[in-house]
Amino acid sequence: MSVVLILVVAAPLLGAAMLLLPGIADRAARLVGVGASAATLIGAVVLACGFDRGRGMQFETDVSWAPSLGLRFHLGIDGISLPLLLLSALLTLLVAVHSLWNIPPGGDSRAFVALFLLLETGTLGTFAALDLILFFLFFEVVLVPMYFLINRWGSPGERGPASYKFILYTLLGSAVMLLGFLLIQAETGTFDMVELADRHGAGMSHGVQVLAFLAIGLGLAVKVPMWPLHTWLPDAHTAAPTAGSVLLAGVLLKMGTYGLIRIAVPMLPEGAETFAPYLAAFGVVGIVYGSLVCLALLRDPDGDLKRIIAYSSVGHMGFALLGIATLTPQGINGALFVNIGHGLITGLLFFLAGAVKDRHDTALLGRLGGGMYGRTPRLGALVAFGAVAGLGLPGLAGFWGELLAMYGAYEPAAGLSTAGYRTFLALAGLGTVLTAAYMLGLVRRLCMGPAGEAPTGRPEVDVTGREVVVWTPLVALTLLAGLWPATVLAITDPAVRALMGGS
Amino acid sequence: MHLVYPLVLAVLLFGIGLYGVIARRNAILVLMSIELMLNAVNINLVAFDMYLRDTLHAGQALTLFVITIAAAEIGLGLAIVLMVFRNRATTDIPELRELAEHKEGSV
């Protein structure tokens, strides 16, 4: 019964609840937001300090919640969920600080702050849940605030349809996932993730495992997003406000891959083995496909900057899928590292995109002009840094995840065809080249070229003090994770080995 | 006597009543068909009461109750049919279409 973890998960909820009190002015609401998310981050850091890498699940609380349904309020974190917990706490704090000065029009700031605090509770809960239904519950709690964030504070043009598509698509996916959970419970009689993971699918016949994996896999694949099920992501990102985009890309996408690693792979080994090649294939297609679409968007004058970054997320998460699909410890470590790296880099990219959009009143490449090196050199340098990190330059956070995923693909787990996975490896390599092409094309389109005058006529202000405060942690962590990958891998590796049954 | 005879009679009567309820246009004739179906049920009850040699005579008591309720129901049914006739000047069921979904109505 560890209070700290419950506090960490509940803190944002309390913050949101406090906002319901009357008399909280606009400014105070934003401060409450910052306070709550700061408290959560501090709690998460305390957890990290007290975390003992040797032991498996820690800070557990296991309380019966609905005996009739066999539901238990079971929280706990281990090497896999701790980094993600820290990442979402950090990103939410940055969003809170960002929202101190910059809340898009569309509703009062109290609602805005309450919503993203609720979102934080959902994400933290998902990463800490150890009971299938509790996981599902938090998985769903996340959707509603994100829907409102996009619907009310999004860009006026496409926010309506984009938010509908986002919530309906993901709801359908998670409904299918719920069926999978119920099937597992029907076969094994328990919702407890730890016990199911230790059983490694014992007590479930091959057919059931395959069916359950298909259902859960589909539900999670929508969230990852896997290639054919990804069309909601670009629309959601183009319509979402900066805060929404950062949280959507930084944290929500991780729940899909985390679910695969925590639930699907360890609990349904036979299911995983049958579907691994397909997952890998779709992942690799996602990588190449994402970068191709970005290339096309670059050449199109009304291609949207945020849409390009959204498709780059499809590419990055393709690597995570490839890593998971290899079913090897290094592959899964790679997938977890991609999660962390992608969270930091794409978070930074979306913050930058938001800054560019605020300065130019448009995100359309055709009207953005260029020459940011000339007019706003520091912002241009940051965009270049983000793009270079995004294309997976070694020494920055983006590289290690992709390297480990490819390393896993080179030598997949026993039952998988090495020839097939090596072709996936080659395709993924091609994907990195295409990623490099469109990322540098983006830098050329935005930053290089004659300075010229600002398209909006307003004097262009370079990076402001406030923006520096929000972005420095991301830049610093990208460098730290890039130069010293052990910060993440040392935590995740023992947990992944334990999860994979020490294989 | 074989229990089957009353049961078969009840079923056939019930079938005819059912046909009447669906096929008839005049509301009152529909009420008559309902009477037929209720009587079919009564035969069933009485037959089973005899067959099970029930000490409580539940079957017969229930038949009595059914008869009373049927009477009450016919009373009300006719009152409603009269109201409908007074307002719509017809008792043909197919013409009473007020509840139809408006063709052009959007959601």
Next chain:
Amino acid sequence: MNLAVAEHGFLSPTGAEIAFVLIGLVVLGSALLVVTTRQVVHAALWLVVTLGGLAAEYLLLTAEFIAWVQVLIYVGAVVVLLLFGLMLTKAPIGYSEPPDSAARIPAAVVALGATATLLTVIVDAFRTAYLHLGDDTVGSTEVTGQSLFKVWVLPFEVLSVLLLAALIGAIVLSRSRSRAHSGRKD
């Protein structure tokens, strides 16, 4: 063992069974006519024949009290009410309903389907069941009366309340001619 020649084989029907079947045929014929005749009033009259036949059936089943109640209430009150209804709705004598084959076919299909299902199920279940109607203690009025007022007192009283409610309802509905017209001007 062959059912036909069993102890109470079908091939050796008792007198009661023969009478039951004959009256049954009469009841079914008249019921069919109630449902199919185009003369509305004829339908009501055929209904009387059906209910009378049923009362006879009850007698054969030694449910003597039920028979008389049936005759008294159904034939006496209900059919009369129906006739009043017909008259009040200005269904002229000799008025025939226009043929409505569109609804007839599906109705026939559904009715036949239901009947066939019920028949198969019941015949299959109660093929060998046999009613011992010998001693007449079961259906006499005295026995029914005792059980009615000893065991079924509460439902009996509730029923009376129900009848009262139905009575008031019918009166309210039919009497509201004047206020209904004035009330609905909006």
Next chain:
Amino acid sequence: MTVAAATATGLPALAALLGLFLGRRVRPVLIAVPAVLVATGLAIAVAAGIGDDVHESAVRLTPTGALDITLGLRVDGLAALSAVLVTVVALLVQIYSAAYLREDPRYSSYAALVSLFTAAMLLVVYTGDLIVLLVGWEVMGVCSYFLIGHHWETEAARSASIKAFVVTKLGDVPFLIGILVLGTGADSFRIRDVLAAVPEGGAGWVTAGTLLLLGGVAGKSAQVPLQTWLPDAMAGPTPVSALIHAATMVAAGAYLVARLYPAFLAAHATLIVLAVLAMVTMIGSALAALAQEDLKRVLAWSTVGQLAYMTGGLAVGGRDAAVFHLLSHGAFKALLFLGAGVVIHVVGTGALAGMGGLRHRAPIAFWTMTAGLAALAGLPPFAGFFSKEAVLGAAEHTAAGHGPVPQTAGWLVLVAGLLTAVLTAAYATRVWLRVFFGPARETAPGAEVPAHADAADYGRPTPAGEAPAAMVWPLIVLAVPTVLFGFVAFSGLPSLGGDLGYDELTPHLPTTVLALAAFVLGAGVVAALWRRDPAADPARVLGPLRGPALRGFDVDGLYAALVLTPTRLAAKAARFSDGAVVDTYVKGAAQSAWLLGGGIRRGQNGNTRLYLTGLFAGVVVLAVAVAVGS
């Protein structure tokens, strides 16, 4: 020893970080130059003290779930010598560019990037782990991208920078896979374990791994399939070309092969492929160099040729010869580029047409570049002659049938080497004559800037004096090794880690005679053509070949057709398919929900009998189902 190497690598990196952050406030020179100076001192100390032994030190960088990645150094003779070359050239380039780009607004970021580049190169030189080598490898690529794109105002710089990075990245993909192959084959990513795990007769994974590594080598050292980016990279500032595209980065490919030489020796197939690559690159680039119109592009194509010499030397088992050529080439090519910088600074344009009779206006540049060109052409006393001679010697040794390497590789490299020697002599003399002799052509300053030229150099001819001291002084420093380094052939380089292949550096009679004949032939033909008509361009000797040679044999057109257009089409198709195909399924699902709803709504037409029929029909069906089911 390894601590000194580690600090040598760390210092420039630190200087880079400081430079980037303190850019505006502190004079960039004060950060960059001292750091490189100390690094040079350390490198020289390490090289002096290394002797024959190999120093190893490693600490685990990170667990990965399978093989660990170690952060460590492996300092041997090869690494020490290369590090000296890198640090010396980097120091000279930093000093040179301090003067060359003094009034450039973005000099601080430039200096920081050059320091970061030096740190990355030293990391590649010293590291003991293949994955960390890849990290250094790609950081160098990104630094070259940023430095080529330094003058991002001009379109040439913009496209050249992306082209350089994407082409090298294309080469780096097989490079990464090759590392994975070697790593899993030797069950460790450390170079020491990989070399130890290579079986005597060679193995499948060794050949596969080394072949894949060739992709990265071809990309980074601009060998045939991926050489198109180097000539365009001349759009970057000249000192950058001197440092990155002459001495260090491009040599990293050859250095890697030398570093993993036992593995390559065991894979004969790889050596043959390497030999063929080297042959084609040598001849093609020499022809292209002869036909170029811009001084820096001539030097760029000649670098591609000289690199092919090194890979040729490696292909025929002459590791020591190749490294010897790497070192000497690093020296004299850096000299030539810096000299070219001075010449362009004086004349104001990079085109050969605009130059002539400069021996009076830029005397120091004249003498030092003469030494450089002589070394390049292979005139005896200079370093180039001895190193090229060593490579030809190794080739002849293998061609004669000795040594483990297949004979065919030997013959290929020998023949190509001699042919290239002729062509090199030709274009060296042509450049020498056209730049320093003949009538002084006065092209108006600000003449139209050829597309690929380096914008910063143009439009500022300084009639007065040759160039500031800081630009001229490094030339002299580089001239010393260009002249004297050749005599190292007799004493032999400090042992480069065991007797690997043919380590005899002293010139042999037959190859020396052939080489001298080639020189005389090449230089003589060009001199004769020049004497007959000084104004005309001696390149007309190429005749029909001149056009394609100028355009680099249209490899760019080939790439555009085979790679760029299909990618563009695939991109359009992907975007179309995303919008039309995948999305229509999603929208279709939504639409079908609407239609279903509409259909059911139409059923509610108010006909009560219809409802009753439906109801009873349902009941009957259920009853039948239950009856049949039970």
